[in-house]
Amino acid sequence: MDMETNTNFDSPLGARGSRGSLIYGLLDCNNFYASCERVFNPALNGVPVVVLSNNDGCVIARSAEAKALGIPMGEPAFRLKDLIESNQVTVFSSNYTLYGDMSHRVMTTIAEFVSDMEVYSIDEAFLLLDGYENIDLKVFGEKMVGTVHRNTGIPVSLGIAPTKTLAKVANKFAKKYKDYKGVCIIDTDEKREKALKLTEIGDVWGIGRRYAKTLHYHSVNTAWDFTQRTKGWVRQTMGVVGERTWLELRGTACLEMETPKSKKSICTSRSFGEKLTELSQISEAVANFAAGCAEKLRTQNSYGCVLTVFIHTNPFATNQPQYYNQTTMQLSVPTNDTTELISYALRGLTAIFATGYKYKKAGVIVSEIVPARPLQGDLFDTRNREKFNKLMCVMDSMNASYGKQKVKVASQGFDRKWKLKNEKLSPCYSTKLKDALEVGAKD
DNA sequence: TCTGGGGTCCTAGGACCC
């Protein structure tokens, strides 16, 4: 359906109707990374801002003004050079320390309003609004949205509906139409129908590029078209995952709130700032990736049993010889020890490294993660685990006090040829002072 | 010249076993 056919363009679902069984809320931050950069630099309000991925590769966040210029999500930065210059777009390298801290502030504020929440990503949380039947959800939602904005400086939007997938749909409307004041509620079948008819099938949560193409081929263009197909057809075409989306869009909740689980796999990987050809250079990078995985494991108090190393050349450089390889090792004893994971990772790298290629990226993945080490280890394990455990504790606490990477293992090196580019990094406004205070306190 | 990083879940097919 065309937007123009709507009489009320600013809030196409019309006035609020009588309430059905509302349960789920989805609150997410508007243009999160760009908004974070703005919080500490108000001069950026009203002007186009974009944030680039690691290595200053491609666009991963855009302010409304940048979107209006037609800058697409995921576009490589080098292709946007002219557009950026001619429109004076402010460009930032991604600053995950800043975004992580701002995210925490937002989530903490939401938690003051809703006890049952699921932090779904760095900038989104699902809320369970069961038991809120007797309050005006529109008023409640607007208060929450306003408070988050006031307390953190980050603008947010809230969608409320009977299922998670519909809450996602509602959220898009809350973002798109000013009259909703940041909160859109789908609480009747009429609104659901209207919303789904205005929603492109590819914009539905759970429908990616691939399925969108298939569905368009079958003349399914809107979320509403999709819901009008039979369950059997959807099951056949898209499996159980598609069937769930179909049910959710029809108002039957099949995705519940999830409790945070410890991760099943942990990956640390990067593209290199410059192409690497020498095993020694890549070893340094891989040692750092392994160290990164070890730290993440220790943070969540767990141990890995399997380690994978991979390396590859630049797949976009089609005129150059390509190489991709990976190897996976079972570890003799579950571990989160930096030195041990590094030694496995380097052994793996040596096994898969081939000379004569220009390498672009490498990574380390730890999987089969367990919460604790089994009491009965490997009988032939000769490592003094007690000692290394203490060493790791000391390393973590020193790095916590004096800053990341101050203490590390020799093979992590100082050369850092593999280091990524981030030429337009903003200062860590939100954590700089805190870090200084923490160092001071421990001094 | 220059194209991110970190996850999850599901399915199909092969190996293997009884």
Place this chain on the structure above:
DNA sequence: TCTGGGGTCCTAGGACCC
């Protein structure tokens, strides 16, 4: 020539998410 059937486990690959 004829050549079971069912279960489990593992893995690779494909799809999705932010």
